[in-house]
Amino acid sequence: MSRLFPAPLLSVALFALWLVLNLSVSPGNLLLGAALGILAPLLMAPLRPQHARVRRPLTIARLIGRVGIDVIHSNLEVAKGVLRAGSHQPRSTFVHIPLDLRDAHGLAALAMITTVVPGTIWSELALDRSVLLLHVFDLDDEPAFIEHFKTTYERPLMEIFE
Template sequence: MRRLFPAPWLSLALWGLWLLLNLSLSPGNLLLGAVLGVLAPVLMAPLRPLPVRLRHPGVIVRLVLRVGMDVLVSNLQVARAVWTARRRPPHSAFVKIPLDLRNANGLAALSMITTVIPGTVWSELALDRSILLMHVFDLVDEAQFIEHFKTTYERPLMEIFE
């Protein structure tokens, strides 16, 4: 049974999403959604990383709230930098951040966090996963940015995933 449904919740979610996107409960859509829900997880199982064991739910909640707050603050900072660009152009730069986080799931979460926060872009990860190259829209102090990034995002993810 596990072979046919390697991720039963994902299969169910894909089936439901298919029906929702098509806005139809016709027999053809029910069947096509079920086929998609069964085949997609089976075919993509080799691409999935190791199973996740989340630890420290309190850290997860704090991290989610912190990321939400940083998204709001960064939106305001980027908007201000764009509006005042004639007087003070933003100082964009690439920053090399040394990483201690090695867990694939943790790195995936870190990349999503980086992508969500305005003004930062995950550019490259070293092959040995030791250095992250990140583009920052308006960099004031590189050392302070690196310390903030490691303290705010990397360390909580290490607690959660490692």
């Protein structure tokens, strides 16, 4: 069964998305949606060399909630920094963050998190995946930021993926 559906949740999501985007449950759309849901994961399976082993659903829920709170908080902080840029220049800088996370899926999730949280931009990952170079829009205390980043994002991802 796993050979036909290498990613069953993705298959269901693609099928549902096809129907929602077409606003129709006609036989043709049901057939095309099913074909898309079955064929896309099958054709893309060779591009995914390893399967993710996701653990700790409660940690996932807490991380999603924390990222949501941080997105709102960071949006307000960046807006405040932009509005007061004339009187107080933001202290933009690059920060080297040592990483303990090595799982490719965890690093991909970390990249997405840093992308959606305003004020941070993933800049570079060392070839050995030991250090992340991150651009921060306005930074007061670098050691505190690094500790916050590792505690808030990296450690939960390590619990989930490693």
